Amino acid sequence: MTGTHAGAPPGHRTSRSRAWRIGTPVVALLSGSLLAVSAANSDGTDLRPGRYTDLAGLVEAEAKDYQGVEDRFNQLTAEVDRLGAGVSDRGVDRARREVAELRDPAGLTPREGQGLRITMSDSPDELVDEAIEFNKNAAPEDKLKLNRFVVHQQDIQAVVNALWSGGATAVTIAGQRVISTTGIKCRGPVVQLQGVPYSQPFVIEAVGDQSALLGSIDADPLVSGFRTDALNSQIGIGWTMDAEERVKAPAYDGLLDLQYARPLRR
Numbered sequence: 001m002t003g004t005h006a007g008a009p010p011g012h013r014t015s016r017s018r019a020w021r022i023g024t025p026v027v028a029l030l031s032g033s034l035l036a037v038s039a040a041n042s043d044g045t046d047l048r049p050g051r052y053t054d055l056a057g058l059v060e061a062e063a064k065d066y067q068g069v070e071d072r073f074n075q076l077t078a079e080v081d082r083l084g085a086g087v088s089d090r091g092v093d094r095a096r097r098e099v100a101e102l103r104d105p106a107g108l109t110p111r112e113g114q115g116l117r118i119t120m121s122d123s124p125d126e127l128v129d130e131a132i133e134f135n136k137n138a139a140p141e142d143k144l145k146l147n148r149f150v151v152h153q154q155d156i157q158a159v160v161n162a163l164w165s166g167g168a169t170a171v172t173i174a175g176q177r178v179i180s181t182t183g184i185k186c187r188g189p190v191v192q193l194q195g196v197p198y199s200q201p202f203v204i205e206a207v208g209d210q211s212a213l214l215g216s217i218d219a220d221p222l223v224s225g226f227r228t229d230a231l232n233s234q235i236g237i238g239w240t241m242d243a244e245e246r247v248k249a250p251a252y253d254g255l256l257d258l259q260y261a262r263p264l265r266r
Helices: 010-042 055-084 090-102 125-137 153-165 210-219 221-231
Strands: 111-121 170-173 184-187 190-193 196-199 202-207 238-249
Touching: 111 153, 111 210, 153 170, 153 184, 153 202, 153 210, 153 221, 170 238, 202 238, 210 238, 221 238
Parallel strands: none
Antiparallel strands: 111 202, 111 238, 170 202, 184 190, 190 196
């Protein structure tokens, strides 16, 4: 006997066969339609949200997006400056002089001179693995806090603040000029500056009197805690500090727009 099962009622076999003959083409047609719609909507790109499979690709993509926005901003700024150059009266000239005087304190002019270079990085993977194994059998009071093995936003901010307190005339992170509106944010294993992600090691440079900068770094309690973990053989988080005879800090060239909250009117 072929094509049927012994003991199945004849009517049941006929109904089942008809359902398969009709249902199979319908399912195939619907599947093909879904594939066509997906291809049209994706426009050749991956619709899945997790299309970035590595950190380097994510950093490169976000940096490229930011660069496009910044280039457009610079084009519009140049156009505004060109149009504004033709306007001249007593009030405008006075405002221009005030702006020129504030450009250097605001970080809009390059700086160069002696200073410090500080490099911070996460603990080596092998020390993190050892800490995890150590914590499995350690008493609660002896367990190592794993967040001490990672460079955090507040660690970088503590170093930058100590450098400002030491009289730094310019500070950079990863070669980017830091100004009063610079936001330092951690997102996973990267740090964002002005919307651009940077991976470790995090290099911080400052222009200023070396003795004053070193004294401020040594006196800061938050920075001292980080440096203590760097000397701890169980943690070994990355810290190096070098005196440099020539530190170059480029002018800040990012967005200057200030954003702030407004109270709701009732």
